[in-house]
Amino acid sequence: MSRLLLSLLLIFCFVACGEKSPPSDEATPGVTIKQVQTVSTSSDAASVQSAVKTVSEPVDRACAYFYFLWGSHAEYNQDFEASLDAFEKALACDPSSIVIEKKIPILLMNMGETDQAAEWLAKTIQHDPNDKLQYMQLAQIRIQQMNREEAIQLYQKALALDPDDSSVLVGLGILYNYQMEFDKAEGIFRRLLAKNQEEYHAWLYLGRLLNLRQNREEAIAAYEKALALNWSADLVYEMVDFYADQEKYGEAMRLYDSILKREPDNKRARLGRVQTLMSMGEDQRALNELLTLQKESKHPAQLDTSVSKLLLRLGHTAEAKRLLERHRQDAEGMEARYLLALIAYQDSDFKKALSYLRGISGRSDAYPEAVYLQVRILREMGENGQSVSLLMKNISDPELRQPLFFALLSSLYQEQNKNIAAMEVLDSGIRLYPANEQILFEHALLLEKTGKPLEALQSMEKVLQLHPDNPEALNFIGYTWADQNINLDKALIYIQRAAAIKPNSGFIHDSLGWIYFRLGQKEKARDELLKALELEPEDPDIHGHLGDVYLSLHVLDQAILSYENALRYSYDPKKRRLLQEKIDQQKKSPAPAR
Structure with a gap:
């Protein structure tokens, strides 16, 4: 097939170019030798485009078409560098060709040259501002570059060209969701569904959004509608996780069975049933199903x-x-x-x-967990020196080191009050793994612990850039803002999102209660803090927060009781002193509500 296409290209050249030789680097019509060399060898997209746009000689469409076909052939064979070279020469032959011009940024994206692709797209948009596809391509690059604000602007421009384009609307809604502009995102998805109840992606992303907003019943309806419109195993597995998070294991089993009805030997679904039975506490049933699966397996030992x-x-x-x-x-x-x-x-x-x-x-x-368990055992044996040596040995070996080991070693140093050494370990880990969530998260915690809250927030925001749905990072940032009494509306959004992702975390419910308290919603604050105590009954900070809320509600006996519970569970001398002062003050001269 490749030889046939090459033959056709040569035949075309003889027919289209007449007696002329096929265009070559030595004599491309309308372009000087120096200009062609610049075009074909330059890696700077802007300089290439500038060179071809300054040519004043007549257009040679036969030359352009020859190189266009050559570039298309190379692109088909995944030879992107050769394809780019051919398209650049085609554009040199016909600088006015928008079609050729638009091929180049696509190739650059395939080659991973996103910055150059973005430069080209910015210019091709100027030449053809009515092509919405170009806005969307540039938006995707901006998303990769974590520049979601500009991506939103580009989607909005594409939408202005075609207000009813569902793919543009869905993409814009997803971006708003990532930016935590939930009202805008939900508005877009509902706008799509108002026009077309069969819009699968709108139902799917609406379900995900409603889940984040803790509107579980509507989320269920949206998910089920999406599944009815377009059944897929991937969506079933996502919904299984959704139901399992709410401990609706019967629904999870129903969904696994829907896969097994289509694919009776689907190992993932059968193992999923086993895991769900374990979550339901039916371990014997789970074992029976697993043994049945093992008997039927071609590789039972696995x-x-x-x-x-x-x-x-x-x-x-x-x-x-x-x-x-x-x-x-x-x-x-x-x-x-x-x-x-x-x-x-x-x-x-x-x-x-x-x-x-x-x-x-x-x-x-299993090696990272094996090292972790060794460290744990050595610590219990009182061999902290061996724990440090083990981790240092692994960190110094490029073939053995893991991000986990930097976090572990830092925690060991912190236990020994060696915060400077702990920070040095994390800094070296960040240099080696700049995009590792765990190290960045531990780095933020240590910065906060050592009295650097602004730097801690910056480090935690990097975690969110890598993983926008990290519940601990959302909670950390939201709680920090609430504690500082700043950005309260945004803090509420962050913590609500964290609670939707991790609904059984007492610490996240504590943060939610605290932000409600800061916003003056005292009854909501009390309810969330009571929920937090159900999950973490011995946490002194939650008891202390509840005491502050009761105090503001004039329920003084409950406030004192909460402070006493906080004192009972607290081991921090400074916090114990402050709690005792609150108790003594309320017993002697009760303070008015705040």
């Missing part, structure tokens, strides 16, 4: 580890150990070794546990 985990949950430790020992020496038996180490650790046989863990290969997926 499920031995999963069977062992269930046996351990059911208290059949000896049986689980026998099964795991079969695979301890296997090349793929690293997880079995880890589980045997975990059993030994739970039996307080630290020596045997360490023996198992030290036999786990550095190339194994």
Whole structure:
């Protein structure tokens, strides 16, 4: 096929160019030799375009068409550099061709040259401002560059050209969602559905948005509508997670069964049923289903580890150990070794546990957890020096180091009140892994701990750039703002989003209660803090916050009781002193509501 296309190109050249030779670098009609060399070798898109636009000689369309076909052929064969070179020469032959001009940024994007592609698109938009596709292409680049504000502006310009384009509307709605402009996002999705109830993507993204906004019942309806319009296993798995988060395990089982009805041997769905049964506390049913799956499997030994985990949950430790020992020496038996180490650790046989863990290969997926468990065991044995040495050894070896190890070593130093050393470890981790959420998160916590709240916020905002739905990062930023009594409306949005993602976190409900208190919504604050205490009944900060809320509501006996509970669970001398002062003050001379 490739040879045939090349032959056709040559035939075309003879027909179109007559007696002229095929265009070459030595003699491209209408362009000097120096100009062609500049065009074909330059990696700067702006200089290429500038060179071809200054040519004043007549257009040679035959030359342009030849190189256009050549470039298309190279593009088809995934030879993007050759294709780019050919399209640049085609544009040199016909600088007025918008079609050729628009091909170049697409190629640059395929080559990963997004900055150059953006430069080209900015110029081609000037030449053809009515092509909405160009706005959307440039918007995608801006999204990759984390410049969502400009991406939104570009989508808005595309929408102005075609107000009813559903793909543009959906993209704009998604961007608003990421920017936490939930009202705008929801308005767009509902606008789409008002015109067309069969708009699958609108239902899907509306469901996701409503889930974030904790409007669970409407989210369920939207998800189910999307699934009815376009059934897919990927959407089913997403909905399974949605229902499981709400502990609606019956719905999760129904969805798994919908997959198995279509694909009875779908291993992921069958294992999903097993996991759901475990979440329901029906471990024996889960084991029975897993054993059935194992009998039917062509590779039953691959499920031995999963069977062992269930046996351990059911208290059949000896049986689980026998099964795991079969695979301890296997090349793929690293997880079995880890589980045997975990059993030994739970039996307080630290020596045997360490023996198992030290036999786990550095190339194994189980290795990071194996190092973590070694550190934990050594700490319990009082061997902090060995823990530090183990982590230092792993961090210094490029083949063994993992982001987790930097976070662990930093935490060990912090326990020893060596905050400077802890910060140095995290700084070195960030240099090696600048886009690692865990290291950036720990870095932000340490900055906050060492009295650098502004720098801590900046570090945590980097976490959100990498993962906009990180609930801990959302909670950290929202709570910090609430505690400083700033950005309260935005803080509420952040914490509500965190609560939607992680509804069973007492600390997030504490933050939500605190922001309601700052906003003057005292009853809502009380309710959220009581919910937080159901999840974290021994947290002194939650008790202290509840005391402040009761005090503002003039419920003085409950305020004093909350402060006393906070005092009971607090080990921080400074906080204990402040709590005792609050208790003494209210017992002697009750303060008015704030």
